[in-house]
Amino acid sequence: xxxxxxxxxxxxxxxxxxxxxxxxxxxxxxxxxxxxxxxxxxxxxxxxxxxxxxxxxxxxxxxxxxxxxxxxxxxxxxxxxxxxxxxxxxxxxxxxxxxxxxxxxxxxxxxxxxxxxxxxxxxxxxxxxxxxxxxxxxxxxxxxxxxxxxxxxxxxxxxxxxxxxxxxxxxxxxxxxxxxxxxxxxxxxxxxxxxxxxxxxxxxxxxxxxxxxxxxxxxxxxxxxxxxxxxxxxxxxxxxxxxxxxxxxxxxxxxxxxxxxxxxxxxxxxxxxxxxxxxxxxxxxxxxxxxxxxxxxxxxxxxxxxxxxxxxxxxxxxxxxxxxxxxxxxxxxxxxxxxxxxxxxxxxxxxxxxxxxxxxxxxxxxxxxxxxxxxxxxx
Numbered sequence: 001x002x003x004x005x006x007x008x009x010x011x012x013x014x015x016x017x018x019x020x021x022x023x024x025x026x027x028x029x030x031x032x033x034x035x036x037x038x039x040x041x042x043x044x045x046x047x048x049x050x051x052x053x054x055x056x057x058x059x060x061x062x063x064x065x066x067x068x069x070x071x072x073x074x075x076x077x078x079x080x081x082x083x084x085x086x087x088x089x090x091x092x093x094x095x096x097x098x099x100x101x102x103x104x105x106x107x108x109x110x111x112x113x114x115x116x117x118x119x120x121x122x123x124x125x126x127x128x129x130x131x132x133x134x135x136x137x138x139x140x141x142x143x144x145x146x147x148x149x150x151x152x153x154x155x156x157x158x159x160x161x162x163x164x165x166x167x168x169x170x171x172x173x174x175x176x177x178x179x180x181x182x183x184x185x186x187x188x189x190x191x192x193x194x195x196x197x198x199x200x201x202x203x204x205x206x207x208x209x210x211x212x213x214x215x216x217x218x219x220x221x222x223x224x225x226x227x228x229x230x231x232x233x234x235x236x237x238x239x240x241x242x243x244x245x246x247x248x249x250x251x252x253x254x255x256x257x258x259x260x261x262x263x264x265x266x267x268x269x270x271x272x273x274x275x276x277x278x279x280x281x282x283x284x285x286x287x288x289x290x291x292x293x294x295x296x297x298x299x300x301x302x303x304x305x306x307x308x309x310x311x312x313x314x315x316x317x318x319x320x321x322x323x324x325x326x327x328x329x330x331x332x333x334x335x336x337x338x339x340x341x342x343x344x345x346x347x348x349x350x351x352x353x354x355x356x357x358x359x360x361x362x363x364x365x366x367x368x369x370x371x372x373x374x375x376x377x378x379x
Contacts, residue, residue: 014045016110016169017091021081022050024153025057026099028213033064035103039110045089049081054316077377079181082282086180093117094175097315098166102211112208121200122192124150124160125167126209134215137343138351141328143212147204148331154204161243163192163202184238184294185231185377193235197242206335206347225355227374230363234373237317237366260327262359264352267320269327321348 022029029048036046048061049070062069070085086094093114103109116123126147129140146164149247153160165188178194181187196202215221236243247254259266325344332339365371 004253006325007074013043014091015042016044016093016095016114017042017083017086017089018046018095018097018110019089020046020048020087020097020099022048022053022099023075023078023079025052025054028101029061029099032099032101032103033061033067035105035109037064037066039107041112042111044110047085047089049085051077053083077183079187082187083180087173092172093169094172095169096165096167097210098212100213101167102210102213104209106208109208110204116203116205116208117169121171122160122163122195122201122202123169124154124163124202124204125169126204126206126335127164127166127212128209129212129214133214135218135221136214138347139212139214139263140337141344141347142351142355144328144332144335144337145260145263147335147337148260150204150256151206151331151335152253152260154202157250158201159196159199159204160202160204161193161196161247162189164188166212170195170214176211184234185227185374186235189232189235193239197239197246202229216221221378222358225358226362227376228375229359230366230374231377232359233363233366235331238273242334243369262352262356263320263324263348264356266315266324288332317349321345324348 020029020032033046033048036044046067047070048067049072050058051072051076053071059070061311068085068088070088072081076084082096095110095113095158106112113123127143129136129143131137140183143164150160150163162352168188174195175191178191178200179200180191182190182194184190192202203371325339325341328339328344331337
């Protein structure tokens with residue numbers, strides 16, 4: 001059921017069309033709509049699609065007469081909701097926003113996006129997490145890595161196979177040429193990859209940003225990340241040949257981006273690849289020297305044999321963390337993020353490893369057990 005009479009394309013052409021999908025309700029939506037409506041320096045149209053809405057939630061938001069609401073009594077899924085609302089729109093720039101965002105107090109927010117879109121087909125918008133809990137502090141660094149990878153691809157390649165779907169824009173002709181959203185779990189990765197493989201340009205903007213609101217529940221986090229992991233595995237399974245062929249044309253761009261997204265990969269990779277023989281020989285030599293001085297050769301020698309691999313892993317972990325910390329600090333200055341060493345330490349040695357483990361499980365479920373969808377995903 002459509003509210004507020006979204007007319008067919010061809011009436012008044014908007015400069016930009018904004019699309020916000022909602023499932024049941026959103027605590028941030030009212031604030032988002034108020035700030036979007038206040039952008040009165042451009043011709044805009046705003047579409048909000050709500051699946052299975054809560055009655056009280058509807059009573060609060062339907063007062064916005066400048067917003068076109070599309071109400072679905074049954075859950076039709078994010079991709080279907082967005083594709084349906086795009087068909088009702090007229091803007092040449094399509095802006096997709098998640099409902100769990102906070103927009104900046106910037107009266108030129110939409111105008112800046114339109115200006116940025118004059119030079120690109122796909123625009124990834126800077127995203128910063130509001131740090132108000134331990135989980136949000138960890139997610140802050142994760143989103144920081146998204147920004148780093150997007151900036152690198154934008155600066156040195158002008159193409160990117162992925163985008164964070166929480167906030168991004170795309171030209172209408174590009175959206176229509178690649179067939180819109182596909183009804184898959186990772187619809188944002190999928191549409192970005194199809195645009196990438198067809199050669200459409202990509203840009204990342206530091207001048208426009210949104211704030212992501214992250215829930216503090218580990219249970220909800222795990223449920224969401226499990227869905228993301230399965231979605232990522234299904235996405236890569238469907239396009240890995242074409243994607244690998246394109247990425248190998250510029251490995252110096254894509255490989256660093258991969259390690260930024262998953263920094264603990266470098267630690268595991270180096271631990272496996274670096275031989276421990278040199279370290280073991282050094283420890284044995286040290287035990288020999290100690291035995292001459294203190295006559296404790298046997299226990300030190302046995303300890304050296306048992307702990308060589310452990311010492312190697314510890315040394316590599318500390319060195320890789322130091323390199324990561326320095327690199328993150330450099331990019332934090334460039335992209336205006338705040339880095340705290342103790343938080344980064346926990347993120348590197350705990351959070352990123354837990355997330356990588358969930359991803360590994362997701363790939364096993366898809367590639368080995370042939371899983372085709374996430375548990376809470378709707379076709």
